[in-house]
Amino acid sequence: MFIKLSMESKEPLYSQLVNQIIEGIAQKELHPGENLPSVRSLAQDLGINLHTVNKAYKQLEQNGFILIQRQKGAFIHPDGIPKANKAYQEKLTASLRPIIAESICRGMDEVSFTKKCQEIFSSFQKKGESSK
Template sequence: MIVQLDLETDEPIYVQLKHQIIEGIAKKQLRPGDPLPSVRSMASDIGINLHTVNKAYQQLKQEGYILIHRQKGVVIQPDGVPEADEAYKDDLFKKLRPFIADAVCRQIDEDEFIKCCSNIFAEFNQEEGEL
Protein backbone atom coordinates (compact mmCIF):
# COMPACT_ATOMS: atom_id res chain seq x y z
CA MET A 1 0.00 0.00 0.00
CA ILE A 2 1.73 3.10 -1.28
CA VAL A 3 0.31 6.37 -0.05
CA GLN A 4 1.11 9.63 -1.79
CA LEU A 5 0.11 12.83 -0.01
CA ASP A 6 -0.07 16.35 -1.38
CA LEU A 7 0.59 18.83 1.41
CA GLU A 8 0.05 21.81 -0.91
CA THR A 9 -3.61 21.13 -1.64
CA ASP A 10 -6.40 22.31 0.66
CA GLU A 11 -7.68 18.75 0.95
CA PRO A 12 -7.12 17.60 4.53
CA ILE A 13 -4.52 14.87 4.98
CA TYR A 14 -6.94 12.47 6.64
CA VAL A 15 -9.34 12.87 3.69
CA GLN A 16 -6.55 12.16 1.20
CA LEU A 17 -5.63 9.05 3.16
CA LYS A 18 -9.26 7.87 3.19
CA HIS A 19 -9.54 8.38 -0.55
CA GLN A 20 -6.40 6.45 -1.31
CA ILE A 21 -7.53 3.49 0.77
CA ILE A 22 -10.99 3.57 -0.84
CA GLU A 23 -9.37 3.75 -4.28
CA GLY A 24 -7.16 0.82 -3.33
CA ILE A 25 -10.28 -1.19 -2.52
CA ALA A 26 -12.03 -0.09 -5.71
CA LYS A 27 -9.00 -1.19 -7.75
CA LYS A 28 -8.89 -4.47 -5.82
CA GLN A 29 -5.33 -3.81 -4.77
CA LEU A 30 -6.83 -4.12 -1.30
CA ARG A 31 -9.11 -7.13 -0.87
CA PRO A 32 -11.49 -8.19 1.89
CA GLY A 33 -9.48 -9.39 4.88
CA ASP A 34 -6.26 -7.70 3.80
CA PRO A 35 -4.42 -6.07 6.70
CA LEU A 36 -3.68 -2.35 6.92
CA PRO A 37 -0.67 -0.97 8.82
CA SER A 38 -1.29 0.00 12.44
CA VAL A 39 -2.06 3.65 13.09
CA ARG A 40 1.45 4.14 14.39
CA SER A 41 3.33 2.47 11.56
CA MET A 42 1.14 4.06 8.88
CA ALA A 43 1.75 7.42 10.51
CA SER A 44 5.50 7.01 10.57
CA ASP A 45 5.54 5.52 7.05
CA ILE A 46 3.94 8.59 5.51
CA GLY A 47 5.37 11.07 7.99
CA ILE A 48 2.23 12.29 9.71
CA ASN A 49 0.73 12.15 13.16
CA LEU A 50 -0.84 9.05 14.69
CA HIS A 51 -4.09 10.88 15.35
CA THR A 52 -4.47 11.94 11.74
CA VAL A 53 -4.29 8.30 10.68
CA ASN A 54 -6.65 7.34 13.48
CA LYS A 55 -9.19 9.89 12.29
CA ALA A 56 -9.11 8.44 8.78
CA TYR A 57 -9.38 4.86 10.11
CA GLN A 58 -12.28 5.70 12.43
CA GLN A 59 -14.25 7.22 9.59
CA LEU A 60 -13.46 4.32 7.26
CA LYS A 61 -14.70 1.98 9.98
CA GLN A 62 -17.84 4.08 10.45
CA GLU A 63 -18.49 3.90 6.70
CA GLY A 64 -18.04 0.14 6.58
CA TYR A 65 -14.73 -0.07 4.72
CA ILE A 66 -12.61 -1.60 7.45
CA LEU A 67 -12.76 -3.47 10.71
CA ILE A 68 -10.63 -2.53 13.68
CA HIS A 69 -9.95 -5.30 16.18
CA ARG A 70 -8.67 -4.06 19.49
CA GLN A 71 -5.53 -6.15 19.41
CA LYS A 72 -5.67 -7.94 16.07
CA GLY A 73 -5.15 -4.84 14.01
CA VAL A 74 -6.90 -3.27 11.05
CA VAL A 75 -8.32 -5.19 8.10
CA ILE A 76 -10.36 -4.45 5.01
CA GLN A 77 -13.99 -5.41 5.71
CA PRO A 78 -13.95 -9.23 5.20
CA ASP A 79 -17.60 -9.39 4.12
CA GLY A 80 -17.07 -6.69 1.52
CA VAL A 81 -18.12 -3.07 1.73
CA PRO A 82 -21.88 -2.71 2.36
CA GLU A 83 -23.85 -2.10 -0.81
CA ALA A 84 -25.24 1.35 -1.47
CA ASP A 85 -28.69 1.93 0.02
CA GLU A 86 -31.18 4.63 -0.89
CA ALA A 87 -29.78 7.08 1.65
CA TYR A 88 -26.34 6.66 0.11
CA LYS A 89 -27.68 7.23 -3.37
CA ASP A 90 -29.60 10.32 -2.32
CA ASP A 91 -26.42 11.66 -0.80
CA LEU A 92 -24.43 10.89 -3.94
CA PHE A 93 -27.09 12.65 -5.97
CA LYS A 94 -26.83 15.77 -3.80
CA LYS A 95 -23.06 15.84 -3.96
CA LEU A 96 -22.90 15.34 -7.71
CA ARG A 97 -25.31 18.16 -8.51
CA PRO A 98 -22.93 21.10 -7.99
CA PHE A 99 -20.35 19.49 -10.28
CA ILE A 100 -22.86 18.98 -13.04
CA ALA A 101 -24.39 22.46 -12.64
CA ASP A 102 -20.88 23.87 -12.96
CA ALA A 103 -20.16 21.73 -16.01
CA VAL A 104 -23.42 22.73 -17.70
CA CYS A 105 -22.56 26.41 -17.27
CA ARG A 106 -19.22 25.79 -18.95
CA GLN A 107 -20.69 24.06 -21.98
CA ILE A 108 -19.68 20.55 -21.05
CA ASP A 109 -22.52 18.49 -22.45
CA GLU A 110 -23.87 15.25 -21.07
CA ASP A 111 -21.89 13.07 -23.50
CA GLU A 112 -18.59 14.63 -22.56
CA PHE A 113 -19.33 14.38 -18.85
CA ILE A 114 -20.37 10.75 -19.17
CA LYS A 115 -17.23 10.03 -21.15
CA CYS A 116 -15.15 11.49 -18.34
CA CYS A 117 -16.93 9.27 -15.81
CA SER A 118 -16.47 6.22 -18.03
CA ASN A 119 -12.74 6.86 -18.15
CA ILE A 120 -12.61 6.86 -14.37
CA PHE A 121 -14.66 3.67 -14.17
CA ALA A 122 -12.27 2.06 -16.65
CA GLU A 123 -9.41 3.00 -14.34
CA PHE A 124 -10.99 0.96 -11.56
CA ASN A 125 -12.19 -2.00 -13.58
CA GLN A 126 -9.42 -2.72 -16.06
CA GLU A 127 -6.58 -3.46 -13.69
CA GLU A 128 -7.95 -6.18 -11.43
CA GLY A 129 -5.32 -5.71 -8.79
CA GLU A 130 -2.52 -6.25 -11.33
CA LEU A 131 -0.54 -3.16 -10.41
Protein backbone atom coordinates in the same frame (compact mmCIF):
# COMPACT_ATOMS: atom_id res chain seq x y z
CA MET B 1 -0.49 -0.36 -2.25
CA PHE B 2 1.37 2.92 -2.45
CA ILE B 3 -0.17 5.94 -0.68
CA LYS B 4 0.84 9.40 -1.75
CA LEU B 5 -0.48 12.45 0.07
CA SER B 6 -0.20 16.02 -1.14
CA MET B 7 0.71 18.45 1.62
CA GLU B 8 -0.17 21.35 -0.70
CA SER B 9 -3.68 20.13 -1.50
CA LYS B 10 -6.70 21.95 -0.13
CA GLU B 11 -8.19 18.51 0.61
CA PRO B 12 -7.47 17.47 4.21
CA LEU B 13 -4.85 14.75 4.65
CA TYR B 14 -7.27 12.37 6.37
CA SER B 15 -9.68 12.73 3.43
CA GLN B 16 -6.88 12.03 0.93
CA LEU B 17 -5.97 8.93 2.92
CA VAL B 18 -9.60 7.73 3.03
CA ASN B 19 -9.98 8.23 -0.71
CA GLN B 20 -6.75 6.38 -1.54
CA ILE B 21 -7.67 3.39 0.61
CA ILE B 22 -11.11 3.25 -1.02
CA GLU B 23 -9.44 3.44 -4.44
CA GLY B 24 -7.13 0.59 -3.41
CA ILE B 25 -10.16 -1.52 -2.53
CA ALA B 26 -11.94 -0.59 -5.78
CA GLN B 27 -8.85 -1.49 -7.81
CA LYS B 28 -8.49 -4.82 -5.97
CA GLU B 29 -5.10 -3.81 -4.58
CA LEU B 30 -6.57 -4.29 -1.10
CA HIS B 31 -8.59 -7.43 -0.43
CA PRO B 32 -11.24 -8.42 2.14
CA GLY B 33 -9.56 -9.44 5.38
CA GLU B 34 -6.22 -7.86 4.45
CA ASN B 35 -4.45 -6.12 7.33
CA LEU B 36 -3.75 -2.42 7.14
CA PRO B 37 -0.71 -0.88 8.81
CA SER B 38 -1.17 0.22 12.40
CA VAL B 39 -2.11 3.85 12.93
CA ARG B 40 1.31 4.59 14.40
CA SER B 41 3.18 2.76 11.64
CA LEU B 42 1.27 4.39 8.78
CA ALA B 43 1.58 7.84 10.34
CA GLN B 44 5.33 7.36 10.66
CA ASP B 45 5.68 6.03 7.09
CA LEU B 46 3.69 8.96 5.65
CA GLY B 47 5.25 11.57 7.95
CA ILE B 48 1.90 12.73 9.32
CA ASN B 49 0.27 12.96 12.73
CA LEU B 50 -1.13 9.69 14.06
CA HIS B 51 -4.43 11.45 14.84
CA THR B 52 -4.81 12.10 11.10
CA VAL B 53 -4.50 8.39 10.34
CA ASN B 54 -6.80 7.55 13.24
CA LYS B 55 -9.45 9.94 11.89
CA ALA B 56 -9.20 8.37 8.42
CA TYR B 57 -9.47 4.84 9.84
CA LYS B 58 -12.49 5.83 11.95
CA GLN B 59 -14.25 7.29 8.90
CA LEU B 60 -13.48 4.15 6.87
CA GLU B 61 -14.85 2.02 9.70
CA GLN B 62 -18.04 4.10 9.97
CA ASN B 63 -18.63 3.67 6.23
CA GLY B 64 -18.10 -0.10 6.36
CA PHE B 65 -14.80 -0.30 4.47
CA ILE B 66 -12.65 -1.54 7.32
CA LEU B 67 -12.95 -3.18 10.72
CA ILE B 68 -10.87 -2.12 13.69
CA GLN B 69 -10.35 -4.60 16.52
CA ARG B 70 -8.26 -4.19 19.63
CA GLN B 71 -5.16 -6.35 19.56
CA LYS B 72 -5.72 -7.29 15.88
CA GLY B 73 -5.62 -3.82 14.34
CA ALA B 74 -7.36 -2.56 11.21
CA PHE B 75 -8.19 -4.62 8.17
CA ILE B 76 -10.35 -4.47 5.07
CA HIS B 77 -13.86 -5.59 5.94
CA PRO B 78 -13.77 -9.39 5.49
CA ASP B 79 -17.42 -9.58 4.41
CA GLY B 80 -16.86 -7.04 1.65
CA ILE B 81 -18.13 -3.50 1.39
CA PRO B 82 -21.85 -2.90 2.00
CA LYS B 83 -23.76 -2.51 -1.28
CA ALA B 84 -25.21 0.81 -2.38
CA ASN B 85 -28.48 1.45 -0.58
CA LYS B 86 -30.90 4.38 -0.62
CA ALA B 87 -28.84 6.37 1.89
CA TYR B 88 -25.68 5.90 -0.20
CA GLN B 89 -27.51 6.89 -3.39
CA GLU B 90 -28.74 10.07 -1.67
CA LYS B 91 -25.16 10.82 -0.57
CA LEU B 92 -23.94 10.17 -4.11
CA THR B 93 -26.54 12.54 -5.56
CA ALA B 94 -25.58 15.25 -3.06
CA SER B 95 -21.90 14.83 -3.98
CA LEU B 96 -22.48 14.83 -7.73
CA ARG B 97 -24.85 17.81 -7.92
CA PRO B 98 -22.18 20.50 -7.33
CA ILE B 99 -19.71 18.69 -9.61
CA ILE B 100 -22.26 18.54 -12.42
CA ALA B 101 -23.29 22.14 -11.83
CA GLU B 102 -19.67 23.31 -12.06
CA SER B 103 -19.14 21.21 -15.19
CA ILE B 104 -22.14 22.88 -16.83
CA CYS B 105 -20.88 26.32 -15.80
CA ARG B 106 -17.51 25.48 -17.38
CA GLY B 107 -19.18 24.55 -20.66
CA MET B 108 -19.17 20.74 -20.47
CA ASP B 109 -22.13 19.06 -22.07
CA GLU B 110 -23.83 15.91 -20.79
CA VAL B 111 -22.08 13.67 -23.33
CA SER B 112 -18.61 14.93 -22.34
CA PHE B 113 -19.39 14.66 -18.64
CA THR B 114 -20.78 11.14 -19.00
CA LYS B 115 -17.81 10.09 -21.13
CA LYS B 116 -15.38 11.34 -18.47
CA CYS B 117 -17.30 9.38 -15.79
CA GLN B 118 -17.18 6.25 -17.96
CA GLU B 119 -13.43 6.65 -18.51
CA ILE B 120 -12.78 6.90 -14.78
CA PHE B 121 -15.12 3.99 -14.00
CA SER B 122 -13.41 1.86 -16.67
CA SER B 123 -9.96 2.71 -15.32
CA PHE B 124 -10.94 1.22 -11.95
CA GLN B 125 -12.27 -1.92 -13.59
CA LYS B 126 -9.13 -2.34 -15.71
CA LYS B 127 -6.82 -1.89 -12.73
CA GLY B 128 -8.91 -4.33 -10.72
CA GLU B 129 -8.67 -6.93 -13.48
CA SER B 130 -4.91 -6.51 -13.90
CA SER B 131 -4.22 -7.00 -10.19
CA LYS B 132 -6.01 -10.36 -9.99
